[in-house]
Amino acid sequence: MLDYEKRNGTVCVRLSGELDHRRAEAIRPELDGLIADPGVRRLVFDFAGLEFMDSSGIGMLIGRYKLMRSRGGSVAVMPGGRRVERLMELSGLYEIIEKLA
Amino acid sequence: MKIINEMRLDFWSRPENEALARMVISAFIMPVNPTLEQLGDVKTAVSEAVTNAIVHGYREAKGLVRLRASLDEAGGLSVEIADKGRGIEDVDKARRPFFTTMEDSERSGMGFTVMESFMDQVEVISQLNSGTIVRMTKRLAPAPVLAREA
Ligand SMILES: Nc1ncnc2c1ncn2[C@@H]1O[C@H](COP(=O)(O)OP(=O)(O)O)[C@@H](O)[C@H]1O
Numbered sequence: 001m002l003d004y005e006k007r008n009g010t011v012c013v014r015l016s017g018e019l020d021h022r023r024a025e026a027i028r029p030e031l032d033g034l035i036a037d038p039g040v041r042r043l044v045f046d047f048a049g050l051e052f053m054d055s056s057g058i059g060m061l062i063g064r065y066k067l068m069r070s071r072g073g074s075v076a077v078m079p080g081g082r083r084v085e086r087l088m089e090l091s092g093l094y095e096i097i098e099k100l101a
Numbered sequence: 102m103k104i105i106n107e108m109r110l111d112f113w114s115r116p117e118n119e120a121l122a123r124m125v126i127s128a129f130i131m132p133v134n135p136t137l138e139q140l141g142d143v144k145t146a147v148s149e150a151v152t153n154a155i156v157h158g159y160r161e162a163k164g165l166v167r168l169r170a171s172l173d174e175a176g177g178l179s180v181e182i183a184d185k186g187r188g189i190e191d192v193d194k195a196r197r198p199f200f201t202t203m204e205d206s207e208r209s210g211m212g213f214t215v216m217e218s219f220m221d222q223v224e225v226i227s228q229l230n231s232g233t234i235v236r237m238t239k240r241l242a243p244a245p246v247l248a249r250e251a
């Protein structure tokens with residue numbers, strides 16, 4: 001169900017539509033299945049097509065950040081629209097998660 | 102201030118109703134021509150309060166969530182989300198950024214902070230084992246002077 005690309009130890013997940021509590025719960029098992037492979041060192045979220053996010057998305061990101069970091073890996077985000085970015089800034093998430101150009 | 106429209110919606114505490122609540126509140130405020138920014142603010146704040154009613158109020162057991170909203174003639178929105186769930190022990194503490202009682206289910210503790218940042222006023226009334234009401238207001242209409250210039 002997830003739209004993703006896996007290459008050279010990096011998994012890039014493209015999220016579109018709405019990232020709320022329901023969606024976060026729905027994608028978590030598949031997401032964690034993808035990064036369960038110890039060869040995955042970096043998880044990148046592409047938010048370009050994301051139309052809505054609330055604090056459940058923030059919780060999901062912090063959770064993946066903790067998971068990746070516990071294995072010496074990292075998480076990065078390709079920014080979305082104004083709405084999504086406003087939430088990212090409000091939560092200070094870019095202090096721990098890399099923002100890609 | 103004279104009320105020009107009012108609505109009420111009751112729904113089960115099911116996660117798919119988070120999207121339902123966002124759609125309903127968007128459609129309700131459309132007639133006063135909110136900016137995209139205002140529309141996004143209101144949708145997000147309502148999404149936070151409804152999600153809280155479902156995941157914290159009822160812990161995903163079945164219960165009723167009530168969404169009420171009214172608009173006044175000056176474009177003032179008042180919206181209320183109520184549940185009859187577990188209630189909040191310490192509201193001041195709950196409103197602090199990053200405070201959550203459900204860290205293991207990946208809540209961020211940012212819900213109230215989002216509501217406070219996106220709305221003009223947020224009032225929380227809660228009683229343990231009896232329920233929670235979140236009341237929010239936001240002025241949506243543009244300043245009359247600007248409207249005349251256009
Ligand atoms: N409707 C509610 N019923 C019971 N507890 C609530 C409700 N809304 C919020 N809370 C409490 O307030 C805390 C903070 O809420 P919030 O800021 O939205 O963060 P989060 O939902 O990520 O935990 C929650 O963890 C919960 O303990």
Ligand SMILES: [Mg+2]
Nearest residue numbers: 149153212213
């Ligand atoms: Mg919340």
